[in-house]
Amino acid sequence: MVIAVLSGKGGTGKTLVSVNLASAADESAYVDCDVEEPNGHLFFKPEGVQETAVSVLIPELNDQRCDGCRACVDFCRFHALAFINNKPLVFDEVCHSCGGCILVCPKKALTEKEKIIGKVQKGKSDQVTTYTGILHIGEASGVPIIQRLLSKERVDENKLTIVDGPPGSACMAMESIKDADYCVLVAEPTLFGVHNLDMVYQLVKLFQKPFGVILNKCLEDENPAETFCIENHIRILGRIPFDTNLGSLHSNAKIAVREKAFYWEMFSALLDTIREEVPHETARYS
Incomplete structure (x- = not known):
């Protein structure tokens, strides 16, 4: 249950x-x-804590393939891409990892790389197994951490x-x-x-x-x-x-x-x- x-x-x-x-x-x-401000661990004080990093995929630009068409910049509704000096610039902090920019790029100039956004911890407190999600400050969304939890x-x-x-x-x-x-x-x-x-x-x-x-x-x-x-x-x-x-x-x-x-x-x-x-x-x- x-x-x-x-x-x-x-x-x-x-x-x-x-x-x-x-x-x-x-x-x-x-x-x-409550990955932005978890506090349950303060009460349980779990022992034997195991920690695992949580990462998401964000776009990475290949300058050699990009022809400056702006398709990726126009697509992004989160404004995580800007067109500067005739090429896209990725702002990791506001990227929501939807992958849309990679799909719309006609030259396949964008690939994906991993970025760590937080971690999950598992421990034990008497008869209770505890799981805690911790989102790094400034990250756009804690949803991937909750999905992992x-x-x-x-x-x-x-x-x-x-x-x-x-x-x-x-x-x-x-x-x-x-x-x-x-x-x-x-x-x-x-x-x-x-x-x-x-x-x-x-x-x-x-x-x-x-x-x-x-x-x-x-x-x-x-x-x-x-x-x-x-x-x-x-x-x-x-x-x-x-x-x-x-x-x-x-x-x-x-x-x-x-x-x-x-x-x-x-x-x-x-x-x-x-x-x-x-x-x-x-x-x-x-």
Whole structure:
């Protein structure tokens, strides 16, 4: 079973939910797809970390073949090519590695070379296997790293896998939920939280993924995020109260379920609820 945890912005409690759900299971994998700012490893402190570089293909010009036709420059919608001194100049930092410029070049003056954009790390923390993606600063997209993290040879279909997705609803968030069996949306009890909840709500509907919401930082006051869920007939999986002890543990990079039985019971109950929600025809874990 692959469960993707999402939020419309950072700071809602996505990583709090992800690391504690993974730790509440008998055996699991935790995949940190927030590759621009991964922080799950700070909590798990994995041992025996193995590291692998991730590269993409970018164009390389052969001056001898180029006749200056500009076909490649005109094609590129990302403006990764410019025509300077009668030849194309490649800007690696904004190239999206689509390969289109190579296809349209009539003289075959462009070939591909590898460029390292980041890395993935694998480690072990008690019963949790951790996977972390790290995108180098300034790179155009972390999608290739997420693809590597979630590749078939890395994700064990017989093991519970918790995907800690990137915040928001852009390309990297889309990539992180493509193969998810179920999506968990984490929301704050504010009007701003509702706006960001709606972003990922629209995303999971677009991908036709089964989903539910966990309301975090709940107070006794009116909760706009809860009202949004009720009005849109969205399943509320659970409510995490505004808890200074929980906040203190999290801010000190402690996994709550490993520290206190009360939190283990709370997140174990949440995990059981999520498992019950996953459609049987898509579940790969029992």
